[in-house]
Amino acid sequence: MPISTFRITRFQFARDRVIGDSQVRADDVNVAALELISESGEVGLGFIQTLFHPLPDQDEIEAVFSNEVWPTIKGERAIGLVHRVNRPRGGNQRAYSLPFHEALQVALWDLAAKQADMPLHRLLGSRRDRVRAYASGLDFHLSDDAFCALFAHAASMGYSTFKIKVGHPDFSRDLRRLDLLKKVVPDGSQVMIDPNEAWNSKEALVKLTAIRDAGHDLLWVEDPILRHDFEGLRTLRHTVNWTQINSGEYLDLSGKRVLMDNFGTDILNVHGQVTDVMRIGWLAAELGIPVSLGNTFLEIGVHMAAAMPEVEWLEYSFQNFDHLVETPIEIRDGYAYAPNRPGHGLVLSEEARRQWARPKRLERSQLGSAPKNDRLPLLP
Incomplete structure (x- = not known):
């Protein structure tokens, strides 16, 4: 109707x-x-x-x-x-x-x-109803004690993959946070970092090398440099061969296309605009570029994640929105589950x-x- x-x-x-x-x-x-x-x-x-x-x-x-x-x-x-x-x-x-x-x-x-x-994920063509979720702290302004408490709690809930914020003017603080994280999550956990464009391309290379030499393995680094520095992103992809570049968060639909055309990312980061995500996701599939779902309001992105074949990860950042809806998205044992109710399942x-x-x-x-x-x- x-x-x-x-x-x-x-x-x-x-x-x-x-x-x-x-x-x-x-x-x-x-x-x-x-x-x-x-x-x-x-x-x-x-x-x-x-x-x-x-x-x-x-x-x-x-x-x-x-x-x-x-x-x-x-x-x-x-x-x-x-x-x-x-x-x-x-x-x-x-x-x-x-x-x-x-x-x-x-x-x-x-x-x-x-x-x-x-269910929305079925309408979008899904073959599954769950996707792996990683615990994201949005933690840059937390004290060390609060930082440790947040990620220890996430580990107790069954998460095995964690993303922290870096890019502090004092690089030793970034290294200390990685050391603290290692102490409060299980051995073998996977770790990502997100400087939110705090570095330039040469600085990113130096600091990512220092992080590796300090004994920290990274699944990916997200938005290490400016979003439109396609040459710098492409260079980092080829130079930093011990981790992956995740980028695209700050770009609109056409900007994401240009990013992929310039071979500027290993993983394309998308968010909550359903139509835009599916369109750019189809192009990413054509190019063989994996997609990750960044923060989406009330985890609505689980539907798009379940519907696209190369999405492995959905970001969950412990934001306090669940009270706004009758039944929030279920997250259990490190997985987010797409509701099988009609629509996206949130009322x-x-x-x-x-x-x-x-x-x-x-x-x-x-x-x-x-x-x-x-x-x-x-x-x-």
Whole structure:
């Protein structure tokens, strides 16, 4: 049935821990739920997220959505919209004024899969319903004690692969973090590092060599240098032959294509835009380049991961969002499981709508305590 209306619910709450990397940090959550509702009552759910600055008031979000997005989807069928190809020209090639892009794709695919009465990963062509998950700390701003507690907890949950943030101006701190990680996770664990573009290409070579010489084996290094330094990335791929380069996180769909055309990565990093991920995933398969799913809101990426043949890893970073939905994605013994419920399997919690909806923007000091996180104990 065609899409007949929409609903937006704005949320704002404190995080249960600071998250961040060598370039950024975030202390609160700013997100809005987008629900697309069909004439027969099915609901497609996506999330509008900003990491560092609060979203505007809910009525402003609704006004912008009504003006920029709604005219293009009202009365349309979701299954047709998810496959639509646009040819951007001139002034129509621009981003939305608010970050609707991913939320819209997720909500449309959710609605399309529900109307087909299929789990999203099955609609996307999956042959499995689980993928390996690695524990990612978003840990750059944590104390050493909190860092150790987080990864020891992850190891106790059955994770065997861990990614930490590096790129500190004092390189000895990066080496110390790797030493600490080795002490709190089981022998034989796999480790990745993520400098978040903190290095240049020669610096990356020197530091990756020092990490290897200090006795640390790396499964991959993620975004070691600037995203558009395709020559530098290509050189690192050939020079640093003891680990892999994982890149593409910060590039849009066309940028990822250029990255692969320039042989700039061993593993392509994608996120939560379902249509974009599947399109670039098909190209990566043609080129024989493996894909990894980086952070996706509420782990929605497990559906794309299960549907693409060369995806081995899904990132899980202990972000405190589970209370927003009735039943979160199951993660057990180092695997994330794609729900076999119709759609992507996530339904907005009415309790969360009552308790955590914030139609008006609040100051950080007004947010109070963070919601309880059942997947992560209180850190030191």
